Amino acid sequence: xxLQKRGQAGTMQSSDLMVVVEPADELxxxxxxxxxxxxxxxxxAKLESVLAKHGATAGRISVSDRGALDYAIEARLxxxxxxxxxxx
Amino acid sequence: xxxxxxxxxQLTSGADIAAAKSLIERSGLSFEEGFDELxxxxxxxxxxxxGARAGNILxxxxxxxxxxxGSIVGELVTTLVMRGFDxxxxxxxxxTKPQYATTFEAMNFNLLASQEKVxxxxxxxxxxxxxxxxxxxxxxxxxxxxxxxxxxFSFGHRYLIESAARQVxxxxxxxxxxxxxxxxxxxxxxxxxxxxxxISNVILLDTSNYIVSSATFPTYFLKKxxxxxxxxxxxxxxxxxxxxxxxxxxxxxxVGTEPCCKLTDGYNDAMRRILPVYGIEFxxxxxxxxxxxxISASRVRELIGRNELSQLNEYVPASTLAxxxxxxxxxIRKQLQLSRSNP
Numbered sequence: 001x002x003l004q005k006r007g008q009a010g011t012m013q014s015s016d017l018m019v020v021v022e023p024a025d026e027l028x029x030x031x032x033x034x035x036x037x038x039x040x041x042x043x044x045a046k047l048e049s050v051l052a053k054h055g056a057t058a059g060r061i062s063v064s065d066r067g068a069l070d071y072a073i074e075a076r077l078x079x080x081x082x083x084x085x086x087x088x
Numbered sequence: 089x090x091x092x093x094x095x096x097x098q099l100t101s102g103a104d105i106a107a108a109k110s111l112i113e114r115s116g117l118s119f120e121e122g123f124d125e126l127x128x129x130x131x132x133x134x135x136x137x138x139g140a141r142a143g144n145i146l147x148x149x150x151x152x153x154x155x156x157x158g159s160i161v162g163e164l165v166t167t168l169v170m171r172g173f174d175x176x177x178x179x180x181x182x183x184t185k186p187q188y189a190t191t192f193e194a195m196n197f198n199l200l201a202s203q204e205k206v207x208x209x210x211x212x213x214x215x216x217x218x219x220x221x222x223x224x225x226x227x228x229x230x231x232x233x234x235x236x237x238x239x240x241f242s243f244g245h246r247y248l249i250e251s252a253a254r255q256v257x258x259x260x261x262x263x264x265x266x267x268x269x270x271x272x273x274x275x276x277x278x279x280x281x282x283x284x285x286x287i288s289n290v291i292l293l294d295t296s297n298y299i300v301s302s303a304t305f306p307t308y309f310l311k312k313x314x315x316x317x318x319x320x321x322x323x324x325x326x327x328x329x330x331x332x333x334x335x336x337x338x339x340x341x342x343v344g345t346e347p348c349c350k351l352t353d354g355y356n357d358a359m360r361r362i363l364p365v366y367g368i369e370f371x372x373x374x375x376x377x378x379x380x381x382x383i384s385a386s387r388v389r390e391l392i393g394r395n396e397l398s399q400l401n402e403y404v405p406a407s408t409l410a411x412x413x414x415x416x417x418x419x420i421r422k423q424l425q426l427s428r429s430n431p
C-alpha cells in the first residue's frame with residue numbers, strides 16, 4: 001500500500017485525535033499526546049497494528065491525541081489512510 | 089442537559105464580520121484585517137465564538153464567557169487547522185495570553201516562547217522537525233550566529249560575517265526564509281553563498297518559521313515600531329536563545345550597529361537584554377563605511393532606483409554586482425525604479 005497524497009482525519013476535541021498521513025520514503029510515526037507519558041507505547045502499538053493490517057510500510061504518520069480510545073485511533077487512522085489514497 | 093448542535097461557518101457577510109469584531113473587541117483583543125479566513129459558531133442566532141487564520145497563524149480567537157470551558161475552542165481550532173492543512177501548511181502558530189497557554193497545550197500545542205504579556209505556541213511540531221532536519225549542521229566548538237535578510241548581500245554583510253567568523257570556531261549564518269522582501273529568498277541565499285564562499289567556517293542555514301518570520305516577528309516586515317513590535321522582538325529573541333541556540337551550541341550572536349532603522353535598533357536592544365540571561369554573548373560590530381557613508385542594503389536599493397549603477401561596486405561584491413546587472417534582475421531593477429518615480 002502506498003500513500004498518494006496527504007490525508008487527515010479527526011478533531012482536536014477531548015477524547016479524540018487528529019491524524020495526518022503523508023507520503024514518505026520510510027515509515028515515520030510521530031505522536032503528540034496529552035497522555036503521552038502513560039500511553040505512548042499503547043498508541044504506537046495500535047497505530048502499528050492498523051498500518052500492518054493495511055500493509056502500509058512507508059509514510060509519515062503524525063498523530064495528536066487527546067486521550068482517544070483504541071477504536072477511535074483505528075477509525076481515524078483508517079479514514080486518513082483512505083483519504084490519502086492508501087486503501088483500496 | 090439539552091443537546092445543542094453548534095454549526096461552525098465561515099463568516100463573510102458584513103453583518104457577521106461586524107458581530108465578530110464586536111466579540112473580539114469585547115474579549116480584549118484587537119480586530120485586525122489581513123486574515124485569510126474567519127470562522128464563527130452561532131447558537132440561537134447569536135455569534136458565540138470566532139477565530140481567524142492568516143497563513144499559518146491562528147488569531148483573534150474569542151469565545152463568549154458564558155460558553156467558555158467546553159468543547160467550543162476545540163471545534164474552532166480543529167476547523168482552522170484543517171483549513172490550514174488544506175491551504176498547504178503543516179505547522180501553526182498562535183499568540184495568546186499566558187493564562188490560556190494550558191488550554192492550547194491540552195490540544196497538543198507546544199510552547200515556543202513566553203513573554204510577560206504574551207505566549208507563542210505551535211501546533212504541528214515544526215520547530216523540532218526543523219532542528220532535526222539541520223542536525224548535520226551541528227558542530228562542536230565555540231559557535232556564533234548572525235541572522236541576516238541580505239536584501240541584497242552587500243559589503244556590509246560581508247564585513248559583519250567576516251569579522252564574526254574570525255571570533256568563533258563556527259559561524260552560523262541564518263538567512264531570513266520569509267519571502268516578503270524585494271529580492272526573493274533563493275536569490276538572497278545564493279548571493280550570500282557566493283559572497284562568503286572563501287570563508288571556511290561559515291555554515292549557511294535558513295530561518296524557516298523561527299527567526300524573524302511572520303510567525304515570530306511579523307511587524308519586522310512592516311517596519312513599524314510600536315508596543316506590539318516590542319513584544320514580538322522579545323518572543324523572537326527568547327525563542328532563539330532558549331531553543332535554537334542550545335541546539336546548535338551557539339554562545340555568541342553578532343549584529344551590525346544600527347544607525348538608521350529604529351526597529352532594527354529596538355531588536356538589537358531586545359537581544360542586549362535577553363541573550364545574556366541564557367548565557368549568550370551579544371556582540372555588536374561597527375558598521376562598515378563606504379566613502380559616501382554607511383553601507384546598507386537599503387542604500388543599494390536606492391542606487392538601483394536612481395539608476396546609478398556605476399556606484400554599486402562601492403557597496404556590493406562582484407558576485408552581487410553581476411546579479412544586479414544581469415537580465416535575471418531586470419524585473420527587480422524595474423520595480424525599484426518604478427517605486428522611486430511613484431513613491
